[in-house]
Amino acid sequence: MARGESRKKKPGTPDYRKRFWAAVTAIVVAAGSIGVSHAGFTLPNQAQKQVQMAAAETEPAEQTAKKQVPNAAKRSLELEDAQGIQEADAAAVADQSELESDKTTASGFRSVDETVYATENLLNVRSGCGTEYEIVTQLNQGDSVQRVGIGDGWSEVLYKDKSCFIRSEYLTTTEPGSEKATVTAQGAEADAQGAPVSNGRIVAIDAGHQAKGNPDKEPVGPGSSTMKAKVASGTEGVSTKLPEYELTLSVSKKLKRILEERGYQVVMIRESNDVNLSNAERAEIANKSGASIFVRIHGNSLDNTTVNGTLSMCQTATNPYNGGLHAASYSLSKKITDSVCAATGFKNRGVQETDSMSGINWCKIPVSIVEMGFMSNPEEDQKMAQDDYQELIAGGIANGIDAYYQ
Incomplete structure (x- = not known):
C-alpha cells in the first residue's frame, strides 16, 4: 500500500474503535458517582470530553430541575427584594407626604363651619390675620358670625361673604343666654390650669396718637364752639427717634x-398705628x-430737655x-x-387738672x-424705649388701677 493511501475497510467490517469508546462511556455512566480516575485508570483528554458530553446528555431530568430550582428561587427573591424596596420607597414618600401635610395644617387654619x-x-x-390689618367692622357682645377656620389664635369668619379675622379668645360657640357658654381659643379646650x-x-385703654395726624377740627367738648385738631401724630424721642404713637401702643399692649x-x-x-x-x-x-x-397712654415733651418725670391729667x-367725674x-x-x-423711680410730678383736652371732655x-x-x-427717652422699662411702666399703671378699685 503506497504511503499516504488510506486503508479501505471491507464492507460489513465492525468499527472496533467506536465500540470500545461506547463501552467505556457506558461503564462510566453506569458507575454514576464513581469518577474515572477513582476506577484506577485515567482516560485520555479526548476520552474525558466524550465521557462528559455523554454524561450531560444522559443527566436525569430531576437533577436538571434541582439546578434550576435554586436559580428560580434566586430570581424570585430578587423580585421580592425589588418589590420590597419599591414598597418601602412608597411608604417613605407617603410618610413624607403626611409630614408635609401636617406641617401645612399646623401653620394654616383648621376648617370648621359653625356660628x-x-x-x-x-x-x-x-x-387679615393680625392686628396690623385694617379693621373692617366691629361687633358688639352677642353679635354672631359664621366661623370657617381656626388657627394660631385667630378665627376666620365670613362677613358679607368675605373672609375676615377675629381673635379667637373673644368668641364663643354658645348663643348668649345659655348657662354653659364656652369661650373658645384656637378651638382647643381650656387650659388645664384654667384662665384667670x-x-x-x-x-x-387708649394708646395715644396714631401714625398720621388729622388736622381737621372737632369741638373740644359736647356742644362747644371751641374747635381743636382731631388728633396729632405726637412727638418722638430726642435720642431714640422712637415715635410717640409706637411707644404708647407698645406699653398699652403690655x-x-x-x-x-x-x-x-x-x-x-x-x-x-394705621388708624x-x-x-x-x-x-x-x-x-x-x-x-x-x-386710661389714655401718652409720652410727654418740652423744649427744655432737662425736665423729666411722670404726671397724669384729669378734668x-x-x-x-x-365736672361730676x-x-x-x-x-x-x-x-x-x-x-x-x-x-x-421716675420723678413724681403729680396730677394736672385741665379742661382743654377733648379726649377728657367727651x-x-x-x-x-x-x-x-x-x-x-x-435719659428718660432711652429708658422708655427699652422693653424692660415698658414692662415696669405697664405694671405700675396696672398697680394704680388695682389701687383705684380697692
Whole structure:
C-alpha cells in the first residue's frame, strides 16, 4: 500500500474503535458517582470530553430541575427584594407626604363651619390675620358670625361673604343666654390650669396718637364752639427717634396683657398705628364699651430737655362737660402716677387738672391721661424705649388701677 493511501475497510467490517469508546462511556455512566480516575485508570483528554458530553446528555431530568430550582428561587427573591424596596420607597414618600401635610395644617387654619358670638363690645373684625390689618367692622357682645377656620389664635369668619379675622379668645360657640357658654381659643379646650378668674371690671385703654395726624377740627367738648385738631401724630424721642404713637401702643399692649392676667376685661381703642380716630371718637368708644374707667397712654415733651418725670391729667371739678367725674378721675390719676413712679423711680410730678383736652371732655366715665415720661429728656427717652422699662411702666399703671378699685 503506497504511503499516504488510506486503508479501505471491507464492507460489513465492525468499527472496533467506536465500540470500545461506547463501552467505556457506558461503564462510566453506569458507575454514576464513581469518577474515572477513582476506577484506577485515567482516560485520555479526548476520552474525558466524550465521557462528559455523554454524561450531560444522559443527566436525569430531576437533577436538571434541582439546578434550576435554586436559580428560580434566586430570581424570585430578587423580585421580592425589588418589590420590597419599591414598597418601602412608597411608604417613605407617603410618610413624607403626611409630614408635609401636617406641617401645612399646623401653620394654616383648621376648617370648621359653625356660628360664633362676640363676647365683648367693639370687637375688631380685621381684613387679615393680625392686628396690623385694617379693621373692617366691629361687633358688639352677642353679635354672631359664621366661623370657617381656626388657627394660631385667630378665627376666620365670613362677613358679607368675605373672609375676615377675629381673635379667637373673644368668641364663643354658645348663643348668649345659655348657662354653659364656652369661650373658645384656637378651638382647643381650656387650659388645664384654667384662665384667670374675671373680676367683673372692664377697662378701656387708649394708646395715644396714631401714625398720621388729622388736622381737621372737632369741638373740644359736647356742644362747644371751641374747635381743636382731631388728633396729632405726637412727638418722638430726642435720642431714640422712637415715635410717640409706637411707644404708647407698645406699653398699652403690655398693660392689656397684665390686666387680663389679673382678671380684667380690656377694651383697646386701637391695636394698630394705621388708624384714623379723633380724640372725641376715642372717648365715645370708651363710653359705649361698658368700661368703668378710661386710661389714655401718652409720652410727654418740652423744649427744655432737662425736665423729666411722670404726671397724669384729669378734668377740673368745674369742667362744664363732665365736672361730676372729677373726684373719681383725680383718684384714678393720682394712684396711677404714684404707682408708676414707685415702679420706675421716675420723678413724681403729680396730677394736672385741665379742661382743654377733648379726649377728657367727651368722656362719660372716669378718665386719666398718663404722661409716662418726657421723650424730650435724653435719659428718660432711652429708658422708655427699652422693653424692660415698658414692662415696669405697664405694671405700675396696672398697680394704680388695682389701687383705684380697692
